[in-house]
Amino acid sequence: MNAAYEAEVLRVWGAAVDGAHDVWHLRRVWALARRIAAIEGGDLEVIEAACFLHDIVNPPKDDPARAQAAALSAAHAAAFLEGRGMAEEKINTVVHAIEAHSFSAGLRAQSVEAQVVQDADRLEALGALGIARCFNVSGQMGGALFHGADPLAQSRALDDRAYALDHFEVKLLRVAETLNTATAREMAQERVAFMKSFRDQLVSEIAV
Structure with missing residues (x-):
């Protein structure tokens, strides 16, 4: 499935280049998340989707829209996953994981999946x-x-x-x-x- 996620991310990013937030960052977050989830648990389908889509909307750090990046990424992910037929309950869990991953947003990760994704991204x-x-x-x-x-x-x-x-x-x-x-x-x-x-x-x- 991650090939489809990567293709969508690259489509949205277009020609934008950010060495700190590239496809390899997404792959590493997913690898870390798998290691954490192997011990802590969580739905890997949800975790994978959140790992690959959490930075899909990625304004520059000094862009005023940066504060909304996680929320915008979550909304894009929801529409994309709905189009691929993911169950609504799982989509909602992905959305929360993406919204909660942001350090600046200050949101508490309320699901195991959100905790795993947040931790994996922060280890990076x-x-x-x-x-x-x-x-x-x-x-x-x-x-x-x-x-x-x-x-x-x-x-x-x-x-x-x-x-x-x-x-x-x-x-x-x-x-x-x-x-x-x-x-x-x-x-x-x-x-x-x-x-x-x-x-x-x-x-x-x-x-x-």
Whole structure:
């Protein structure tokens, strides 16, 4: 089924390019979700659909429509899945999982499927991969790597729109604290440790 989902996503995205939110991101989220669901449970048909369609409407980070991306993706997914004959109850579960995956939306994942999808997507924001995606997005928005004089914001306010490294404290390390399942929390530990080690190493290299 994921071939049909990928085809629809690529159709909607068209020529748009976002290195942090590409087909490989969708595939990795699905792979993580399968690992989590193998222990935590959940309907894999629902989880698969939500994993592949959760970013189908993907405005740039600095677009005013970005705040509505999850809701717009959920609405598109609902129409697409209805056209493919998915049962209404399952579609509703997919819709909730997509709406709840967004960190900024602040929605509580109320179903097992939503918890699995949310956790899988948030694991992508952690570890070496999370670091790579963070700097990619910051570059897209014209941000600097870090504040040269005060990289850890010891004497200034954090500003992750201006500095990629600030995003670690503003959001990414907080993401690990929001994971729903014990399986995802265990998976996150190594990733978080690596991010902190990377941050420390980076600061040691840029000291002047």
